[in-house]
Amino acid sequence: MRLNEVTYNDAKPIEGYGPGFFRIGGEVFHGAVLTGPQGTQAWGGYDADPQALLALAGQIDVLFVGTGAEVAHIPADLRSQLEEAGLGVEAMSSPAAARTYNVLLSEGRRIALAMLPV
Structure with missing residues (x-):
């Protein structure tokens, strides 16, 4: 079996x-966080x-x-604002969102993650 190192470019994985709390790119953040190409x-x-x-x-x-x-569902008015701005929105539990974010981030996808703590 061949193992490849995962690279994340400039974004930091969960x-x-x-x-x-969340640990992102070696730092601990308390409470809800937003992470993506902007940091x-x-x-x-x-x-x-x-x-x-x-x-x-x-x-x-x-x-x-x-x-x-x-x-859980996100508030309908927030979802509407995001979708009207042209953002695709996917809601899932924070653990599932963290895993999905990391996988897609490793593929170089254009994504961001807003998470409420567990």
Whole structure:
């Protein structure tokens, strides 16, 4: 079997998570986070001003939204704003979103991830 090292270019992979935190690119972030081609930053969750998410339009094709420990719907008005801006939106549990993000990131896809903690 041949093993290949995974490279992520400039974006940083999700390395781990636990109750209330995420480890991304060697740094620990507490609370909800937004990560992608623009780097990693705190995200205020569904109640935050959506400008940080809307600013991704044109830079990415899909925004994954990690909904916490369980899969849930994101607020309809937020989904509508994101889709009207031309962003594809996929909601899933945060653990599944982290795994999916890492796989697609390793393939060089144009993606970002907004996650609520587990």
